[in-house]
Amino acid sequence: MRGYFGVGxxxxxxxxxxxxxxxxxxxxxxxxxxxxxxxxKAREAALSDTSKSAAHVPLxxxxxxEEMTLPKQCVLVGVExxxxxxxxPTFPHPLNAAYLLGPEKGDLSEAAKxxxxxxxxxxxxxxxxxxxAAAIVMYDRMLTLGGHERRMSLAGLAQNRR
Numbered sequence: 001m002r003g004y005f006g007v008g009x010x011x012x013x014x015x016x017x018x019x020x021x022x023x024x025x026x027x028x029x030x031x032x033x034x035x036x037x038x039x040x041k042a043r044e045a046a047l048s049d050t051s052k053s054a055a056h057v058p059l060x061x062x063x064x065x066e067e068m069t070l071p072k073q074c075v076l077v078g079v080e081x082x083x084x085x086x087x088x089p090t091f092p093h094p095l096n097a098a099y100l101l102g103p104e105k106g107d108l109s110e111a112a113k114x115x116x117x118x119x120x121x122x123x124x125x126x127x128x129x130x131x132x133a134a135a136i137v138m139y140d141r142m143l144t145l146g147g148h149e150r151r152m153s154l155a156g157l158a159q160n161r162r
Contacts, residue, residue, distance in 0.1 A: 003145060005098065006030055006033060006074070007099045007134055007137070007138060008036065008100055008101070010065070010112050011036065011037045012035055013103060017131045021033070021101075021130065021131050022059070024131065024134060025057060026053035028135075028141075032057060032098075033058070034068070035062070036067075037062075037064050071096070075094035075117045076098050076115055076116045077094065077097050077099050077116060077117065078108050080102055081121050086120050091118070091120045093144045093145055094117075095145070099134070100112060101137075102130075122136050
């Protein structure tokens with residue numbers, strides 16, 4: 001995959017979600033993982049982070065958005081059900097990005113949204129679990145920037161078989 005990315009959450013409060021995000025980020029090749037304003041620490045996520053990602057992927061635990069320091073040319077992308085957000089399937093992922101998801105029971109803070117260069121949403125009828133949302137965003141990034149060939153539709157497959 002080209003470029004690099006990080007993934008994190010603001011005010012994450014459930015240790016199983018933190019562990020799942022960490023494990024999934026590790027599996028997708030994230031360059032870093034982060035939390036903003038979380039009361040949880042990585043060691044509390046050990047039950048669901050079975051890949052022990054903290055030993056392999058840098059984890060930044062910032063007190064808040066004002067403390068967050070991203071690499072130069074790293075674009076902050078908020079993931080939020082918001083009327084201003086762009087649908088994820090149409091979003092051109094930045095080459096170097098940090099994806100920021102909101103908390104389990106709430107939205108990204110206005111301070112966080114104002115730091116985001118883009119806000120995207122997963123086009124679902126209602127919010128999905130935080131760790132599921134993180135996985136969907138990373139999968140979409142992999143499809144977009146991973147150098148994979150585009151899939152053929154079922155109709156195209158049927159025509160090729162003839």
